[in-house]
Amino acid sequence: MRSMDRGKSPMPEEQNFFTDGAAYERLMGRWSVPVGEVFLEWLALPEGLRWLDVGCGNGAFTELIVTRCAPAEVQGLDPSEAQIAYARKRLGTRLAQFRQGDAQALPFADNAFDAAAMALVINFIPDPAKAITEMARVVRSGGWVGTYMWDVTNGGSPTEPTTAAMRSMGIAYATAPSHSASLQDNMRALWEHAGLTSIDTRVIRIPITYSNFDDFWEAHSAPVGPAGQAIRDIAPSAKEQLRDLLRERLPPDPQGRISYSAQANAVKGRVSR
Numbered sequence: 534m535r536s537m538d539r540g541k542s543p544m545p546e547e548q549n550f551f552t553d554g555a556a557y558e559r560l561m562g563r564w565s566v567p568v569g570e571v572f573l574e575w576l577a578l579p580e581g582l583r584w585l586d587v588g589c590g591n592g593a594f595t596e597l598i599v600t601r602c603a604p605a606e607v608q609g610l611d612p613s614e615a616q617i618a619y620a621r622k623r624l625g626t627r628l629a630q631f632r633q634g635d636a637q638a639l640p641f642a643d644n645a646f647d648a649a650a651m652a653l654v655i656n657f658i659p660d661p662a663k664a665i666t667e668m669a670r671v672v673r674s675g676g677w678v679g680t681y682m683w684d685v686t687n688g689g690s691p692t693e694p695t696t697a698a699m700r701s702m703g704i705a706y707a708t709a710p711s712h713s714a715s716l717q718d719n720m721r722a723l724w725e726h727a728g729l730t731s732i733d734t735r736v737i738r739i740p741i742t743y744s745n746f747d748d749f750w751e752a753h754s755a756p757v758g759p760a761g762q763a764i765r766d767i768a769p770s771a772k773e774q775l776r777d778l779l780r781e782r783l784p785p786d787p788q789g790r791i792s793y794s795a796q797a798n799a800v801k802g803r804v805s806r
Contacts, residue, residue, distance in 0.1 A: 549612050550657065550707070554591035554619020556757035561653070562593060563741055563752075564691045568797050569597045569652055571737045572681045576801060581605045582647035587636045587668060588654030592620025592629070598650075600625050608641070610634045636664040644673040651680040653797075655720075656709035665727040672804045678729055679801035681737060682715035689796035691741070692760050695753045698778045699760060704771065706763035720800040729802030736796055743791040746780050753779075 551557050580603035586595045589609030598607050607629040611617050617631045634640045636651070636658050649668040658664045668678045683690040690696070699706060713719055717734050724732045743749040754772075756765040764772060783791050 550709075550758050550762065551590055552613045552615045553757050554616045556755040556761070557591050557616070558593070558619075559752050559755040560757055560761060561691065564739060564795060565593045565653060566597065567741075568681065568737050568739050568795075569594045570601070571739070572650075572652070572679070572797075572799055573597060573601055575735060575737075575799065576648075576650075576677065576679055578602065578648055578677060583645070584608070585610070585639075585641070585646045585649040585668070585671060586629075587639070587649060587651040587664065588657070589620055589631065590616045590652075590654075592616075592623045592626045592631070594650070594652035595620060595629050595631075596623050596625035599628050604628070606630075606646075608632070608646070610636070610639065612636075637667060638663075639667040639671050641671045643670055645671045647673060647676045649676075649678050653682055655680050655682045655714045656685060656711050658714070659710045661711050661714045662723055662726055665723045665729075669727045669729060669804050674804050674806045676804050677801055678724070678727070678804060679799065680720070681797045681799035682720075683795060683797050684715055684717075684736075685709070686713055686716055687796075689798075691739075691795040692753060692758065693795070694779060694783060694793065695764075695775075696760050698775055698782060699763065702771070702775060702778065704763060704767060704775065707759040709759065715798050717798045717800070720798055724800055724802040727802075728805070730805045732800065732802040734798065734800045737799055738794055738796045740792065740794040745789045746783065746785060746791055749783065749791045750776055750779065 583606040584604045586609040589595045589611045595609045609631040
């Protein structure tokens with residue numbers, strides 16, 4: 534059995550787009566819960582399993598595992614101590630344990646879990662293939678490994694209205710290091726490369742409604758993620774121009790609400806060894 538000390542340091546927080554749990558909740562909370570629910574329904578795994586949540590962030594998906602899957606154990610791992618601190622405060626994560634670490638060098642022994650999942654993370658991992666191989670390593674034979682991620686390449690992200698407006702204005706923002714990892718064919722290839730079997734993929738579409746434009750803007754200008762961090766740093770005049778452009782591009786319904794959909798690609802596979 535391999536050592537639990539994988540010999541690598543976790544990714545420095547300054548390289549992480551997501552180090553503020555509260556800001557992430559403002560931006561993605563209303564999206565991350567419904568997409569996570571659909572993903573868990575699709576996995577359809579039995580109760581009483583040992584789960585690993587890789588890239589657990591502020592604990593939104595960890596909480597879903599605890600409340601919906603009746604697990605025997607849940608471990609959450611993330612490079613950001615600030616995100617983990619937020620995750621520990623969630624009422625629904627009291628049964629979970631959290632630790633800082635790197636998805637590409639998981640600090641767990643072989644066969645330690647029955648299921649490992651990665652929620653809305655894969656694009657932000659420099660070497661996704663290494664991360665998936667690590668997830669397969671720590672899951673027992675017959676266990677499951679799965680992930681889902683917004684289809685950023687095809688405009689499926691919840692932040693697409695904002696990033697499209699930013700591009701039209703020439704506002705630069707950082708891109709995730711593995712931008713195309715969430716394409717469905719690429720996900721399947723990563724699972725095949727890791728030796729997983731019974732591989733299946735699906736698209737998850739999520740509609741969301743904001744109560745009004747201010748509700749939308751308050752969420753999307755949160756200083757988290759590539760776009761939010763860029764908005765934080767631009768001049769006030771550019772920020773106001775961006776706000777006006779988005780207001781023009783997102784006409785409200787008669788009740789003043791802003792509605793649109795996002796879509797994520799998902800993949801699952803079984804460990805066989």
